[in-house]
Amino acid sequence: MPSLPVTVDRADPRPLGIQLADQVRRLVLAGTLVTGDRLPSTRRLATELGVARSVTEQAWDQLRAEGWIEGRQGAGTFVTGGHTDVPIAPRRRRTPAPERALVRLDAGTPWLDARHAAGWRRAWREVSAATPPRGYDDPRGLPALRMQLAERLGRTRGLIVDPDDVRLTAGTTAGLRHLLAVLPHGPVAMEDPGYRAAVLTVRATGRAVVDLPAEAAITDLAGCCAAYVTPAHQHPLGRVMPAEDRLTLLTTARRDGALVIEDDYDSEFRYDVAPVPALASLGQDTVAYLGTASKSVAPSLRLGWMVLPSSLRASLDRHREVTHDAPAWPVQRAYWALLRDGYVDAVVRSARRIYAERAPRVVAALSPYAELAGPVAGMYSTWLLPQDRAVRARAAVRAAGFDLNLLDTYCRSARLTGLVVGFGGASDAQLDEALAVLVASLSS
C-alpha cells in the first residue's frame, strides 16, 4: 500500500506525473488531505508506486506551481491549499439542444441566389491561400478594403469619402459601440419605434435613451450626446426621412452639440426610385455613417463599416487599438475579394429584383386586412393591427414553422401594434405558405 491513495495507469495516455498530480488535487479538494498534512517524499512514493523518481518529482512540481503544496526547508512537503467548503461542480455532459428550425420572416434576413455561389467560393479560396497577419492587424481595417468601400459609398450612396475616414466594424452595433466609447457620457436620442439591438447597445453603456417619435422632425437634442436615426428607411415603420427633416436634423445637431449616427442598413433596396443618398453626404462633420454587409451579403459575416467625422478619428482609433475590437481578418479579406469581383453589386441587383417582385405580392395579400405603416423597401413590410389580432396571427405562422416579430417589441413610448413581415429569408414557396397562413388568421 502506498502512503497516499494514488495509483498510476500506464494505459492512460497522460504522463504518469500528471496523473499523480491530478489525484492529489482531488484528494485536497475532497477534504481527504487538508492543509498541514505532510506528504511522502518523492523518493518514497516513487518506490511505493514502482515508478521513476522523475515521475513523482513532476507531480510535486506541478502541485507546487499550482499552490496546492509547499516544501518547508528540512521538514518535508505539506498540503497548503486545502479548504473543504468548496463543493466540486457536478460533472455532466449532454449534447447541445437542436437549433431552432423556424424560417425567419424578419426585417433582416436577406435572400441569397444560388447562382452567385461560385463568387462566394472563389473569395474564400483566396482567403485559404492568403497569409494571415502576424498578431493583430491594422485596427482600422484592411487598407485595400477601405479603398473599395470608399469607392462604393461614393457610387451607391452619394457619400464622397476618404478611405482614411472609413473604419471596418463587426457590424452596425459594433460601430455604434465604438462611437459611444468616445462620445461624452449623456443620453442618446433614438427613434421610437426603432432598432432594438441599437437600444440595447446604448443601454449597455449605462446611458439613458431619449425617445424620438419615429416620423417627426427632430428639433431638439439638448443634453443628448447623439441621435441615432435610420433616414433611408425608418426601422421598422418604413418612412424615408424627407429632405427638410434631414436639414433640420443637421441644424439641430450642430446647435445642440450632438453627433448624428446614421444607420444605413438596407438603403440599396428600393423598388420605386433610386436609393436616397446618405444623410452623411449632407454633413460629414456632423454625421457618423454606419453601413453593413448583413443585408446585402450575409448577416453571419458580422461585417460593417463606418465613416467618421474627422474630429472623432484619433480618439476612436486609440480605443480600437487597445480593445482590438475589429472584424475578423479572414472576413475582411473575403469581403475585399467579393467587392473587387463585382459579387456584392451582383447579389444586390439579384436580390433587388426578387424583393421588387415580392413586395407587391405581400402588400396585395395583406392590405385587405391590415394597414401598411409606411412605404415598403428593404426586405420587410410593417403592418398596423390591433394587438390581439397581431398576436393571434403570429401564433398561427409560428405553428406553421415561421417566425416574425410583433411591432410592439420595437416600441418604447410609442403605442403601435401590428406585425413586421419580412420577405427576404424565405423561398417563394415558403413565402406563399406563410402569407396564406397570415391571411387565414387575419380574415377569420
Place this chain on the structure above:
Amino acid sequence: MPSLPVTVDRADPRPLGIQLADQVRRLVLAGTLVTGDRLPSTRRLATELGVARSVTEQAWDQLRAEGWIEGRQGAGTFVTGGHTDVPIAPRRRRTPAPERALVRLDAGTPWLDARHAAGWRRAWREVSAATPPRGYDDPRGLPALRMQLAERLGRTRGLIVDPDDVRLTAGTTAGLRHLLAVLPHGPVAMEDPGYRAAVLTVRATGRAVVDLPAEAAITDLAGCCAAYVTPAHQHPLGRVMPAEDRLTLLTTARRDGALVIEDDYDSEFRYDVAPVPALASLGQDTVAYLGTASKSVAPSLRLGWMVLPSSLRASLDRHREVTHDAPAWPVQRAYWALLRDGYVDAVVRSARRIYAERAPRVVAALSPYAELAGPVAGMYSTWLLPQDRAVRARAAVRAAGFDLNLLDTYCRSARLTGLVVGFGGASDAQLDEALAVLVASLSS
C-alpha cells in the same frame, strides 16, 4: 436653354433620370433653388432637354421620394427641402496612410509555424465549399464547434463542461461585455496592473473599476458585481494564483454575491510544469470562464468562447439573440475544422517548444539589468525598471523597428514601472536584434 440649369450626359453610365435628380439636388443644397420655387413640368423639361418624358418623371419621382420637391394638386411641383445654411462637406480623397511597420514584441502576438500552413488552408477551403446559414445563425455559436470546445476544455483545462454551457464570442472582451450586459449594475473589481482592454470594456458600460492588487488574496468583493482575474498567468506580472487564493476567491465571491470572471488567455503555454487547471473547474456556479483563439492560433480570427454559470444562460442568450453579437460564421466553421483536424493541438505544441526555448534566452539577456516581475509563461516576460530607464529602452527598440509596452500603462493605482517584453511575434533573428538593442540601452 432649358428652364433649369441641368443637362444630361449620354456618356455617363448613370441613368439620365438619376443624373437629373442629382443636379437638382445640388441646386437645392447650393441655395440656387429655394423652398417654394416652382419647377418646370416633366413634359416641358423633357422637351427642352430632348429626352423621353419617362426620364424627367424618374427624376421628379426620385426627388419627391427623397422629400426635396412636392407636387401640389393642380398647381405644379415645388421645392420643399431647401435650407441654405448647411455647407456641403468638402470632397477629397487620399490613399490610406500606410500600415505601421513596427514588429510587435507584445504580450499577445503569437508565433506561427509555416509548417502548419496546409492545415490552415484546408480549413478555409472547407469554408469556401460550405453553405453559409441563411440569416443570423445560432446565436450561441455553431453546435458542432461547442461540442469540440467542450471536449478540449476538459482535456486541456480540467474543465468538465456541457456543450450547452459554451458560448462562442468574438474574443475575450466580447465575452466580458456580454456578461456585463446581464449582470446587475455595479463596480467591477479588476487586477491592478491588469488587462487594459478589459478595463476599457468595463468602463464603457459606465461602471466603476475597483482596483485589486494583482498579487494579493481577494477577500472582499462587497458591492462589486464581478471580479475579473487572470489566475493561470496574471497579466502582466506573471504569477499563478496559488490554490489557497483560488479557494478564498471563490468563497469571497459566493459570500458577496459577485461573479468571478476568469480570463484564461494563454494558459496552455507553460514551460516548467503542465498547465494549471482552470479556476472555473473548482466552481462553475461562481465562475464564468473566458477563452480565446488569439494566443493559440491567431488574434486576427477574433474568436473566443465562454463557459457560463447556468444561472446566467437564459438572460445572456436573450441579449445575444437581439444584438446578434456573435463571431462571424466562416470563422466558427474554420475553427471547427482546425480543432477537428488536430491543427490547434499541433500549433500549440510547436509554439510551446519555441517559447520554451525563447523564454530562458530573454531571461538570460535581460536579468543582469532588470528584475523579473514573476514567472515567465505565455509569450512574454515582465521586467521591473525605473521609469526613465524603461522609457529610454523602449525608445531605443522603437527606433530599431520594434514595439513593446511600458509596464506603467497596465497600472491604475499600482506604482510599477518597467517593460513588458513579448517574444512570440518575432522571428528568432528579430528577437536577437531586439534583445541586443534592449541590452545596449539598459547597460548604458
